[in-house]
Amino acid sequence: MFLVGLTGGIASGKSSVIQVFQQLGCAVIDVDIIARxxxxxxxxxxxxxxxxxxxxxxxxxxxxxxxxxxxxxxxxxxxxxxxxxxxxxxxxxxxxxxxxxxxxxxYRYVILDIPLLFETKKLLKYMKHTVVVYCDRDTQLARLMQRNNLSREDAEARIRAQLPLTEKIHLARHVLDNSGEWSATRRQVLLLHAELERSLEYLPLRLGVLAGLAALTSLLYLLSRYLLPQP
Structure with a gap:
């Protein structure tokens, strides 16, 4: 198993992208739910x-x-x-x-929905892949104003409080552009899911655990064979 860190910006469409992954049967850990x-x-x-x-x-x-x-x-x-x-x-x-x-x-991979993935950097070292859900600033501003019923000034203040999406796209391994039609965004999600499912990056941890279990089984056998009283 490997970890995929998914992030975005306020009103960039990250929650909608997460829903697609969930519909595909992916393992998703929603930090917002945990935070609540x-x-x-x-x-x-x-x-x-x-x-x-x-x-x-x-x-x-x-x-x-x-x-x-x-x-x-x-x-x-x-x-x-x-x-x-x-x-x-x-x-x-x-x-x-x-x-x-x-x-x-x-599961082969787990998606961690981490809004501050690049800001805090604390979990970055554990992520095999990083994904940012991007949209241009004008689209982000318009969506935020409409969604939260905010004035332009308040919406801009909330966007400024986060690392700009233009910077995040340079830090992420994968970018899902949600600036246009939703159908285009959804196709990008499907392609990324297919790529992650084909990846063999889950094998090292899986094989390591199996090797550890095998070693533990052998040790228990030796203990029972040589240290415990025999009939």
Whole structure:
């Protein structure tokens, strides 16, 4: 098994691309879902967020008000860094657990949906392939304004808070251009999936695990043969 890091930018269409991979039966770990999970009431990250940002970031039921917290961190880079320092370690723990489950189920590759893949760089060394979902800035701005009902100024501020897509495409091994018709984007996803499925890059880890199991089996046999009492 090998890991594929998939990223993009706000309103670039990454979620739609992920849906296509899921429809194809691919193993996908959605960091957004994990991120929502680890900040639920009762979890360590939830407590630390309240301590750092105050109870004004909570809804009446005690859950995090994502809009209020999102507005705060997009306008204050230091606050964004603080939130990341709280949530990222917890998110990564859950990602490791989910990845191991897919490995045991025999998947050839696992897609990790990581919005800040190139910004944090912490997980890059584990990725055999990196993919960025790209769209031109005008398209990104228009989609974001429409999707989130934002003013042009607020939308531009949110885009500026992220590493520009024009930089990400130079860092990624694969680029899925989502600037035009969705049918064209979907064809790109299908071609990439076919390429990853044909790859033999999953073999080293699989063979390594099999070799390890074989060695362990031999060791257990020797222990039972020479160290345990014989009838």
């Amino acid at each position: 999970h680890v900040v639920q009431p009762g979890y360590p990250a939830h407590r630390r967020i309240v301590e750092a940002f105050g109870r004004e970031v909570l809804l009446e039921n005690g859950e995090i008000n994502r809009k209020i917290l999102g507005d705060l961190i997009f306008k204050e880079p230091k606050q964004r860094q603080l939130l990341n320092s709280i949530t990222h370690p917890e998110i990564q723990k859950e990602m490791v657990k989910e990845t191991f489950k897919y490995f045991l189920r025999g």
